[in-house]
Amino acid sequence: MNNLELFHEFIQRYKILYGNVIYKFDEDIDNAVQYNDTNLNASIGKYETSIRNCQECKLSNTRLNFVFGMGDPNADLLLVGEAPSKEDDIKGTPFAGKIGNLLDNILSAIGRNRFKGVYITNILKCRPPKNRDPLISEVNKCEPYLKNQLKFIKPKLIIALGRIAGKILLQQDIPLEDMRKKTFNYLDTPVRVTYHPASLLINKNLKQLAWDDFQWIRDYVDGNKN
Numbered sequence: 001m002n003n004l005e006l007f008h009e010f011i012q013r014y015k016i017l018y019g020n021v022i023y024k025f026d027e028d029i030d031n032a033v034q035y036n037d038t039n040l041n042a043s044i045g046k047y048e049t050s051i052r053n054c055q056e057c058k059l060s061n062t063r064l065n066f067v068f069g070m071g072d073p074n075a076d077l078l079l080v081g082e083a084p085s086k087e088d089d090i091k092g093t094p095f096a097g098k099i100g101n102l103l104d105n106i107l108s109a110i111g112r113n114r115f116k117g118v119y120i121t122n123i124l125k126c127r128p129p130k131n132r133d134p135l136i137s138e139v140n141k142c143e144p145y146l147k148n149q150l151k152f153i154k155p156k157l158i159i160a161l162g163r164i165a166g167k168i169l170l171q172q173d174i175p176l177e178d179m180r181k182k183t184f185n186y187l188d189t190p191v192r193v194t195y196h197p198a199s200l201l202i203n204k205n206l207k208q209l210a211w212d213d214f215q216w217i218r219d220y221v222d223g224n225k226n
Ligand code: URA
Pocket: 081, 082, 083, 084, 085, 088, 093, 094, 095, 096, 099, 121, 122
């Protein structure tokens, strides 16, 4: 068989298996992601449905809800926290409760909210017991989901909330102070790291520093900074 005949046979088999929909298979992704640029909202919703019964790690035994994330699927700003809290696990949404209220206030101060220009998710989609740090094995199983969300949303900027999320996205175990005010990269998307809202509730002195970060973030996503 020549190359053209091989390609023809591949297409015939592909159509039998998958019909007329084009799927893109990534090495690190178990799930086939349907790319449909004309209906991005439906696609990310479909993607959520396809993974929400995930049993890839033991957190699936203790979770109440798989917390996929929420927000504007066309957001230019993607916020990534560490993992759902107890309250988030109960409600099924990220950053619910007091920590989430503070985050909402910060977003409102930069002219945005959870449904406008922002998408919020976490490194882990399920709550670790007693809010312990994510295990490497859990991150390895869960991070492909984040990578796929990134492909759907295509934000202009990713914000890692807190040192743990920063460490995982940057693959660098350094103090948060050394992560701030620098632009890193995650799958070709710029990343900045700022304080986790929970730490602002504990140490009020950090609020001004976080506000400095969010003013930079506002200017960057609004196009006033490169
Ligand atoms: N809630 C989240 O969704 N993520 C965090 O990192 C903390 C609380």
